[in-house]
Amino acid sequence: MLAGDRIIAGAIMVLSVYFMIHATALPIGWNGETGGPGGGAFPFWLSAVMLLCSSLILLRSFGASARASFFFDMSMLRPLLMVIAALFVTIALIPIAGAYIAIPLFLFWYLKIFGRHGWVLTLCLTLGTPVFLFFFFEATLKILLPKGFTEPLFFPLYAMFF
Amino acid sequence: MDVLALLADGFATSLSPINLMIVLLGVTAGLFIGAMPGLGSVNGVAIVLPLTFIVPPSSAIILLAAIYYGAMYGGAVSSILLGIPGASTAVATTFDGRPMAQQGKAGLALIAAAVASFIGGTISVILFTLFAAPLADLALKFGPAEEFALVLLAFTTFVGLGGDDKLKTVVMICLGLVLSTVGLDLISGQPRLIFGDIPGFYSGISFLVLAIGVYGIGEILYTIETSKTAPQVTPARITFKELGYGIKRMGRIWKTMTFGSVMGFFVGMLPAAGATPASLMAYGIAKQTSRSPETFGKGNIEGVAAPETANNAASTGSLLPMLTLGIPGSPTTALLLGGMVMWGLVPGPMLFIEQPDFVWGLISSLYTANFAAVAINIALIPLFVWALRMPFTVLCAIVMVLCIVGGFAPSQKMHDVWLIAGFGVAGYLLRKADYPLAPLVLALVLGPLMEKSFRQTLIAEQGNVLAFIERPLSGAFIAIAVLFFVLPFVRYLRKGSRRSIVTAE
Numbered sequence: 191m192l193a194g195d196r197i198i199a200g201a202i203m204v205l206s207v208y209f210m211i212h213a214t215a216l217p218i219g220w221n222g223e224t225g226g227p228g229g230g231a232f233p234f235w236l237s238a239v240m241l242l243c244s245s246l247i248l249l250r251s252f253g254a255s256a257r258a259s260f261f262f263d264m265s266m267l268r269p270l271l272m273v274i275a276a277l278f279v280t281i282a283l284i285p286i287a288g289a290y291i292a293i294p295l296f297l298f299w300y301l302k303i304f305g306r307h308g309w310v311l312t313l314c315l316t317l318g319t320p321v322f323l324f325f326f327f328e329a330t331l332k333i334l335l336p337k338g339f340t341e342p343l344f345f346p347l348y349a350m351f352f
Numbered sequence: 353m354d355v356l357a358l359l360a361d362g363f364a365t366s367l368s369p370i371n372l373m374i375v376l377l378g379v380t381a382g383l384f385i386g387a388m389p390g391l392g393s394v395n396g397v398a399i400v401l402p403l404t405f406i407v408p409p410s411s412a413i414i415l416l417a418a419i420y421y422g423a424m425y426g427g428a429v430s431s432i433l434l435g436i437p438g439a440s441t442a443v444a445t446t447f448d449g450r451p452m453a454q455q456g457k458a459g460l461a462l463i464a465a466a467v468a469s470f471i472g473g474t475i476s477v478i479l480f481t482l483f484a485a486p487l488a489d490l491a492l493k494f495g496p497a498e499e500f501a502l503v504l505l506a507f508t509t510f511v512g513l514g515g516d517d518k519l520k521t522v523v524m525i526c527l528g529l530v531l532s533t534v535g536l537d538l539i540s541g542q543p544r545l546i547f548g549d550i551p552g553f554y555s556g557i558s559f560l561v562l563a564i565g566v567y568g569i570g571e572i573l574y575t576i577e578t579s580k581t582a583p584q585v586t587p588a589r590i591t592f593k594e595l596g597y598g599i600k601r602m603g604r605i606w607k608t609m610t611f612g613s614v615m616g617f618f619v620g621m622l623p624a625a626g627a628t629p630a631s632l633m634a635y636g637i638a639k640q641t642s643r644s645p646e647t648f649g650k651g652n653i654e655g656v657a658a659p660e661t662a663n664n665a666a667s668t669g670s671l672l673p674m675l676t677l678g679i680p681g682s683p684t685t686a687l688l689l690g691g692m693v694m695w696g697l698v699p700g701p702m703l704f705i706e707q708p709d710f711v712w713g714l715i716s717s718l719y720t721a722n723f724a725a726v727a728i729n730i731a732l733i734p735l736f737v738w739a740l741r742m743p744f745t746v747l748c749a750i751v752m753v754l755c756i757v758g759g760f761a762p763s764q765k766m767h768d769v770w771l772i773a774g775f776g777v778a779g780y781l782l783r784k785a786d787y788p789l790a791p792l793v794l795a796l797v798l799g800p801l802m803e804k805s806f807r808q809t810l811i812a813e814q815g816n817v818l819a820f821i822e823r824p825l826s827g828a829f830i831a832i833a834v835l836f837f838v839l840p841f842v843r844y845l846r847k848g849s850r851r852s853i854v855t856a857e
Contacts, residue, residue: 198785202523209530209545216537216544226810229537232803233530233545240526243519250519259517259786266577273576274777277569277752281769289757297749305745315749323757331405333761 192251194260199248206241210234272304288337290320355485362712366720371414374407375717378415379724380732382422387736388747389430390575392439393423393667394684398563399751401691402758409695410710414717416688417671421473421721424627424667425729428465428660429736432458433586441627441663444635448648448655455651458588462733463598464656468609470726471602472661475613476620476668477718484704484715487676491701494677496805496812497820501829503802505836506623506679507795512836513622515629516788524782524792531557532799539807552767559690559797560762561771566789567683568755569776572748574783579744590733605654608638609661616662620669623794626682627666634662668718675699675711679798683790686797694762 210233217228218235250256276299283292294316301312327333329351337344365371385396396419404412427442432449445465452461494502507525511518534545535556546553602609612634619630638658639648648655670681671688678700680686692699697707704711759772783789813819821827 195785198781198787202527205527212545212547213533216540216542220815226539226807226815229540229542229544232806233533236526236530236533240523240530243523243526247517247519247523260784262784263577270573270577273573273748273752277756277773277776281756281766281773284756284760284769285766289760293753293756297753300745300749300752305743305749307743307745311746315746319750319753323753326403326406327757327761331761333405333764335757335760336766 191260191262192256192258194262195251195258196248198260199244199251202244203241203248206237206244209237210241213237269304273300276300276304284338285336286338288340289323289335290337291340293323294320355481358485358708358712359481359716361709362714362716363719365410365709365713366414366717370407371411371713371717372720374411374415375418375721376724376728378418379422379425379721380728382419382424383426383429383725383729383732383736384422384739385419386423386426386438386442387429387740388426389434389436389438389740390571390579391423391747391751392427392441393420394439394563394682394687395567395571396420396423397684397687397691398560398567399754399758401560401563401687402761403754404691405761409692409697410713412695413688413692413697413710414714416691417714417717418721418724420667420684420688421664421718422725422728424473424664425466425469425725426736427663428469428656429462429729429733430740432461432465432656433588433737433740434584441631441667442659443628444631444659444663445656447635447659448650448652451649451651452653452656453586453588457651458586459590459594459733460598460601460653461651461656462588463590463595463730464602464653465660466726466729467599467602468612468657468660469664469729470722471606471609472613472616472664473668473718473722473725475610475661476617476665477715477722479614479617480668480672480718481715483672484676484711487672488701488704491677492705494701494825495823496808497823497826498829499678500802500805500809501820501826501833502677502679503798503805505829505833506681506798507791508833508836509623510788510791510794512839514788514791517786518840520785520787521791524787524789525795528562528792528795529799529802531562532796533803538800538804539811550767552765552771555763557771557796558763558768559687559793560694561759561768562775562796563683563687563690563793564755564759565772565775566779566793568751568758569772570779570783570789572751572755573776573780575744576748585737585740588733588737590730595730601653602657605657608634608641608654608658611637612658612661613665616665617669619662620666621672621681623673623679623681626670626790627663630666631659631663634658671718675703675714676701678801680794683793686794690797 213230213234216230218230220227280292280296297316301307327335382396385391397416400419404415427438428445430436430438431442431445432453435446435450437443437446449461510521514521534553537544543554616630620626635658638654639645670685674680674685674689680689689699756769759769809819820830
């Protein structure tokens with residue numbers, strides 16, 4: 191799939207230009223007073239090299255001897271996109287509903303619906319993981335995970351462990 | 353200074369009950385992570401790093417080193433039992449390990465892999481002990497100019513010696529360096545590349561975020577795509593008789609193992625090389641020098657021993673430049689370096705002077721980790737056989753959750769979790785298109801050092817660029833770096849001209 195290679199090379203080119211535009215916020219040239227380049231020079235010129243190389247990669251893919259390095263098993267596209275979507279939904283849900291709702295939901299979806307595992311395994315992991323996370327991060331390390339609107343439910347637990 | 357005395361002091365640290373327990377825990381965790389197909393030492397260290405806040409910094413790095421060590425042992429397990437390398441470093445182990453398992457000699461192959469890993473580990477740790485102090489002494493003379501030249505050299509080895517596409521390697525190095533400049537400018541303190549004033553970018557992009565994204569989420573996505581059908585686990589049982597027989601057989605191939613260890617150690621020190629090429633080279637050389645090369649690939653025990661000694665030796669070798677020079681030789685050591693910096697232990701020659709207890713404690717813990725790994729590895733073989741039956745979907749779900757929570761814990765910002773998800777998808781796509789990820793992670797870790805040393809030198813020398821070449825050591829480093837960089841182009845042009853002659857004829 192040469193198209194895949196080209197899209198990725200093109201995306202890197204766009205990204206390089208985007209970096210270059212943002213890098214110009216600081217001087218990108220030689221700073222005569224202190225000696226040495228300005229604060230924007232490193233990101234700017236490195237992005238320029240990146241732009242050059244990705245353009246060459248794109249050009250090369252149109253050559254006669256170009257061979258695709260991007261292969262994709264189309265039958266796996268659906269499960270892959272589903273997992274990515276579930277991941278993003280989970281992360282979006284964490285600040286709203288809290289880690290202790292979002293993560294069990296994710297595990298339940300992954301194990302029961304996506305993975306088609308039995309109830310015993312699903313429930314063990316879905317219910318066991320939040321307990322482990324609470325004791326590892328909150329009780330031991332004193333790192334509070336986001337709880338969103340479930341925060342008040344944790345007040346008694348805080349009182350017990352802090 | 354007497355190395356033995358320092359090492360003895362180190363053992364006092366590493367043999368303390370807590371550190372001994374940490375080594376055992378780390379090695380066991382590493383063995384399981386390494387044994388899981390797809391997950392190797394770099395994934396293990398990336399995923400576990402945020403969890404190490406639970407122990408004090410000096411123990412945390414011992415824990416990570418033990419995981420690293422265990423994962424190198426564990427890689428062979430899935431190579432032999434599943435025929436799928438547990439990590440790229442164990443690819444060569446499948447060549448003869450898998451045939452042995454199919455002939456019903458899985459137990460013997462696992463013993464061979466464990467013993468060979470032990471030999472490789474032991475020889476390389478001894479070499480490490482001998483080289484560490486002198487190299488650190490040499491590195492003490494380094495100023496910013498030498499530091500810059502050395503980092504440049506590390507990157508150019510990827511271009512000159514790395515097996516990946518040259519243009520794609522350069523793109524990845526630049527991308528990593530640019531991402532490392534996000535945040536506040538080192539010299540002027542002004543914000544840069546904050547992409548329209550997004551507050552999360554002020555503190556820069558942590559190496560951990562990129563590593564968890566690429567090696568955690570990205571790796572899982574890759575596994576999902578490639579794991580259509582569940583692989584077949586070959587049963588393995590180990591008896592004491594077999595263990596004795598295995599060790600006796602190994603005694604006869606000590607030459608192969610010694611050679612593999614020494615070569616692996618030195619190949620591992622090179623930034624672009626590392627454990628995978630070292631193990632492939634050791635396999636190739638063992639086959640060439642063997643009296644019966646035709647038995648290789650059909651279940652020759654030497655074909656298991658050679659790559660396993662080399663990959664373990666190489667993983668120890670890659671720790672050497674990380675600890676003494678502050679320049680990591682592999683993505684895993686780059687993560688260890690990032691972790692050490694996070695805990696306030698800056699690797700490099702000064703560490704040997706300021707924190708000798710820590711340095712020698714770490715080195716001596718490699719000895720204990722090695723002993724622990726070989727014992728646990730052989731003892732837990734039945735457990736590995738059981739664990740390898742775990743379906744991918746369970747493993748993937750757990751790793752994903754660890755990535756989300758582990759990514760949140762160090763900074764406690766959702767911004768970082770979003771970045772991890774983004775890097776995960778991007779890393780997966782880049783890997784699909786054959787962009788090497790190791791230079792990307794290395795560049796992000798080394799970027800600040802590279803820029804700082806470059807600009808410090810120029811400020812000190814009033815903008816005189818020649819300062820880098822005028823100093824003998826940095827001049828030499830830069831000369832080698834230029835050579836590495838030019839080499840592929842010369843090769844390309846020569847090939848091109850030859851081709852044009854052929855077409856002209």
